[in-house]
Amino acid sequence: MKLYYSPGACSLSPHIVLREAGLAFEPVLASTKTHQLQDGTDYYGINPLGYVPLLELDDGTRLREGPAIVQYIADQVPTKNLVPANGTLPRYRLQEWLTFIGTEIHKSFSPLFNPAMPEEGKQIYRERLASRLQWVDGQLADKPYLMGENFSVADAYLFTVSNWAAPMKIDLSGLKNLLAFRERMAARPAVQEAMKAEGLLK
Known part of the structure; x- marks a missing residue:
């Protein structure tokens, strides 16, 4: 997985949750000022909305919006009890x-x-x-x-x-x-x- 983040922005929330979950991921810096990655890639090509966070799964699926992302992460490791069970x-x-x-x-x-x-x-x-x-x-x-x-x-x-x-x-x-x-x-x-x-x- 890749987490596109900007230091101290709201992407810190899923960054914390990924570490609480103990899941392997690659943090990718996406500047909220230049909207470019460190290699010069246009971030708008990854997230047309231009903001962080964005979670890219191993199959290339991309998930936006922090509250959705943190629940997805937590649901991957139910034994960690980072979220209550679905439907409760x-x-x-x-x-x-x-x-x-x-x-x-x-x-x-x-x-x-x-x-x-x-x-x-x-x-x-x-x-x-x-x-x-x-x-x-x-x-x-x-x-x-x-x-x-x-x-x-x-x-x-x-x-x-x-x-x-x-x-x-x-x-x-x-x-x-x-x-x-x-x-x-x-x-x-x-x-x-x-x-x-x-x-x-x-």
Whole structure:
């Protein structure tokens, strides 16, 4: 398998999950600025949408969108319990989290990365993010991970997008449960391996 990624982007989530799963894969750097691979290949020829992540399976099949990719990876190694079983209510709870993180948190960060967005507009998104992250903090009050006692693929996604808070001037200092969650995640070997591979940790 190949994972097309950009350092620190949302592709860090499936990168973490691949390492948690223990699956063999080749990380392929795809710049979100130049939309080229390191060998000069036009990334739009691989993913016409131009963004990461994209997972290419051994048979050449390509899968886009982080929440779909992480579930596919986890389903390849059911004994690792990275996702609940298909068709169960806990699986729909997991999908609920992946959707919430994707639409309410991830996409609310997007305008903050846009240099053309006026500061007044950015402030609206910062306030929205603060309220969403406050809610997440409450959900983590009585459990170490989003789904309970055990790590799931949703945790990799939340960790990845919450990494953007500091550079985008979102203050997490009052969110003690979220901060404790981030510490637990940062201590996981798979997280450290993925971040080192992307040049985010020395």
